[in-house]
């Protein structure tokens with residue numbers, strides 16, 4: 001049998017103001033040498049500066065760089081800063097974390113993930129979602145050596161980011177169904193434990209929906225822990241399969257064609273309603289779960305015109321062709337896409 005490698009973070013710090021302990025956390029992790037903080041323009045102010053101050057207090061020499069998109073160009077921009085760097089810390093949303101993760105992997109440098117929002121389950125995963133005009137790629141990367149999730153920053157982030165993280169987790173339902181289908185039809189590698197963890201996380205998220213409230217530390221902590229557990233499912237599987245199927249293809253298609261895409265998790269949630277219906281499952285259950293967490297369930301709530309929803313549905317199968325899903329190899333015709341979106345009341 002093939003051997004298998006599962007990477008897990010060595011230390012996970014979740015709590016109010018933990019970013020102010022970044023320096024001592026790095027000391028505990030025995031990080032020696034210079035550190036690069038990767039963030040976005042806003043997230044530098046919101047979290048990056050706190051990390052830098054704390055590192056400098058512990059006498060680390062720190063450089064920083066800001067990126068806006070999760071692209072090859074951003075990875076190259078980070079790469080140009082990496083001579084003599086021992087550790088990269090990504091302080092920001094999913095895009096920042098993916099770029100920092102990928103740049104650290106390419107150079108075999110340690111990486112710490114410091115999310116400023118609980119908006120996606122890539123916080124600990126060993127994969128990076130990188131985009132270019134042709135599409136979106138799930139690239140193998142290293143897991144972070146540590147996670148620093150400052151719940152004071154996360155609770156004060158716009159509520160829609162937290163809701164988006166919850167919707168990304170709800171979408172695990174359809175992702176696992178697609179994965180099972182690929183196992184049956186293509187004999188694809190399938191992990192019972194990764195699938196079970198992914199589904200358990202989604203179920204718990206829905207059960208706790210009433211506890212997800214704006215500005216509450218407890219809510220931020222709950223969602224971070226759920227994203228962590230969904231990310232662990234990805235780590236066990238070694239692929240994003242337990243958390244990304246046809247609903248994610250739909251979201252990646254929207255990212256490509258919509259003039260103003262919505263948040264990743266918001267789009268995946270709506271995608272999950274649509275794909276659950278295609279899969280012959282209980283799509284009303286997904287819709288009601290999303291409503292309970294106050295996530296968008298319609299094109300109007302996504303603020304994306306119906307024509308883009310239909311277009312994304314008809315092209316979703318062309319994204320990540322190697323990933324077999326309910327969309328099959330030919331995907332949906334325009335009329336089938338329209339019927340589906342109308343039936344599920346997405347348009």
Ligand SMILES: NC(=O)C1=CN([C@@H]2O[C@H](COP(=O)(O)OP(=O)(O)OC[C@H]3O[C@@H](n4cnc5c(N)ncnc54)[C@H](O)[C@@H]3O)[C@@H](O)[C@H]2O)C=CC1
Pocket residue numbers: 040042043046070092093094095096098116117119120121122123125127128129153154156157158161164168234240263264265
């Ligand atoms: N590698 C993996 O396994 C996974 C990767 N992803 C990727 O992650 C990305 C989605 O992540 P998102 O965080 O939704 O998108 P994002 O990184 O674009 O962040 C969304 C917005 O929130 C802002 N933001 C972040 N923290 C904030 C705060 N505390 N206050 C105010 N604004 C704040 C950001 O500056 C940005 O404008 C996608 O590219 C997706 O493909 C998603 C899931 C898993």
Ligand SMILES: O=C(CO)COP(=O)(O)O
Pocket residue numbers: 120121122127128129130136137138168240243244248
């Ligand atoms: O978003 C993900 C899981 O929530 C994984 O992303 P990919 O669809 O890029 O593999």
Ligand SMILES: [Zn+2]
Pocket residue numbers: 120121168243244248264265268
């Ligand atoms: Zn996702």
